[in-house]
Amino acid sequence: MPSEEGIAQVEGAVDWSARTVVVAGLGPVGMSAIDALHHLGATVVAVDEIPIAAAQQEQADIFEFLGVELRTGVGMLDSLPLSADLVVAAEPHVAGSALLAEAKNQGITLWGELELAWHARSDTPAPWLAVAGSAGRNQIATMATQILVSAGVRTQAVGEQTGLLLPAILDPDGPAALVVELSEFQLALQSTYSAVSVVVMHAQSTSRNPFDNVQAACIYNVEDEATRVLVEDADVIEGARAIGVSQGTPDLSMIGLVEGIVIDRAFVADRRNSAEELFDFADFTDHDETSRENAMAAAALVRSVGVPAAAVKQGLKEYFHAARS
Numbered sequence: 630m631p632s633e634e635g636i637a638q639v640e641g642a643v644d645w646s647a648r649t650v651v652v653a654g655l656g657p658v659g660m661s662a663i664d665a666l667h668h669l670g671a672t673v674v675a676v677d678e679i680p681i682a683a684a685q686q687e688q689a690d691i692f693e694f695l696g697v698e699l700r701t702g703v704g705m706l707d708s709l710p711l712s713a714d715l716v717v718a719a720e721p722h723v724a725g726s727a728l729l730a731e732a733k734n735q736g737i738t739l740w741g742e743l744e745l746a747w748h749a750r751s752d753t754p755a756p757w758l759a760v761a762g763s764a765g766r767n768q769i770a771t772m773a774t775q776i777l778v779s780a781g782v783r784t785q786a787v788g789e790q791t792g793l794l795l796p797a798i799l800d801p802d803g804p805a806a807l808v809v810e811l812s813e814f815q816l817a818l819q820s821t822y823s824a825v826s827v828v829v830m831h832a833q834s835t836s837r838n839p840f841d842n843v844q845a846a847c848i849y850n851v852e853d854e855a856t857r858v859l860v861e862d863a864d865v866i867e868g869a870r871a872i873g874v875s876q877g878t879p880d881l882s883m884i885g886l887v888e889g890i891v892i893d894r895a896f897v898a899d900r901r902n903s904a905e906e907l908f909d910f911a912d913f914t915d916h917d918e919t920s921r922e923n924a925m926a927a928a929a930l931v932r933s934v935g936v937p938a939a940a941v942k943q944g945l946k947e948y949f950h951a952a953r954s
Contacts, residue, residue, distance in 0.1 A: 643748055645669035651713045653706060653728055654720025655681050655699065658742050660688055661795040662719045663697055665749050668799060674698045674713070676705040679722070713737060717745055721814040741818035743811070746794045755804055758930050759824040760788075761811040761839035762856075764831045765923045767791065770808045772927035775951075776944030780936045782806050806934075811839055823866065826933040828926045829856045830874065838862055843869045846895075846933035848926065851875040851883065870895075872933065874925050879904070884929045891925055896932040907932075908942040913949040924948075 648671045652662050655677040666673045680701055681689045689699055700710060706726035709716070716732040716739050723729060732739050740748075758773060760766045770786045777784040785803070787794040788810025797803050809824070816835040827839055828848035832855035840847040840863030847863060849856035851873040860871045872882055872895045879885025879894045881901060886892070891907040894900050907928055910921055928941045 643669075645671045648672065648715055649674070649711065649713045650715045650717060651676065651710060651728075651732075652717045652719055653677070653723040653726065654718065655679065655685070655689070655701065656720040657685070657793060658795075659719035660685055660692075661793045662717050662742065662745055663692055664688075665745065665795045665799055666717070667692070667695060667697055669749060671715075674700065674710055676700045676710055676728070677720075677723075678703060678705050709735075709737075715740065717741070718818055721812075724814060724817070739818060741815050741820065742794055743809075743815045743822055744818065744820045746798045747820070747822035749795065749798055751798075751801075754798075755807050756934070757807050757809050757822070757824040758934065759809045759811050759827040759839070760829075760926075760930070761816065761827060761833065762829040762831045763813075763833035765919065765926070766810045766812075768920065768923045769828060769830070769926045769930070770810050772924055772945060772948050773930045774808045775948045776927060776931045776936060776941050777806055777808070779944035779947060780931070780940035782936075784808060786810070788812070808930075826930055828874075828930045829859060830922060830926050832856050832859055838864070840865060842866060846870050846872045846929070848872045848874060848929045848933070850922075850926075851877075851885075872896075872929055874922070874929050876922070884925055884932070886925070891928060893928075893932060893938070895929065896935075905938055907938045908945060912942070913946060915949060915953045920949075 650666050650671045650673050652659050652675040663675050706728045709731050718741050760769045767790045774784050774786040783805040785797050786808040787797050813833050813835050816837045823842040825844050826846040827843050830850045844866045847860045849860050875883050875885035879892050882895045884893050889910045893905045893907050897905045924945055
């Protein structure tokens, strides 16, 4: 894994006690945002038109006991409930609300879960590996997580199907690395986060390039031209590399396929003149074209942070074995 010095830090400490924050949306992400902001010392008012779910009512009662104001009901997303210096758009259903439009018009800082988590990190944060795109995110993230665990790295996947990002960030005994699934809603909001590496196998429509601020590797699908364009247009950290994932013989700076064997010409010492075998799909069972593509993407993601070939093979073996069980 990269050293702590190689991980982008938040510029300047945030004085959360001086901030009044409106959280829009009271689903699971909204509740985790309230928890994080209250823990950090901010004044929080949370609003939603949708009633609080029964499964979250106990947590809501605790928040109100602690002094967090929760407002629900018709019209609650029609306007800002108070003068705030930060609005957190926590749930996708608030995306087109008048409240967010008013915040933008007033020049109020608008964050999503992603940006809040980035600013709430500890002084020694876990590096982020991210997966974006219109398809394959969950499987790639799960595969990459299993590979990292096989390499001895305490890792957690977070996303729509795997778990919440903010609790993982705030847990003092949390993971040493995070594999983050990036949804279109998350990417559409203002964000300065800087992942170590990002993979996009199928481009999606979003106002923000998922490869922006990448530190090490922008991993794209050679067979999907739109992902290569995203790499070319990205504003990355100096030194970040474009890494292709190909279903054919790999060229320089690519991971590709030769007679069912996945070959790395991207993360080897002399990539111009040498290559390294990562794994043979013949060693795995119950895989189809999609899972093979995603396995190669996951391999590229973890190789970008130095995971050895043996751990890649072992992690994928364990993944496919669990999928069959």
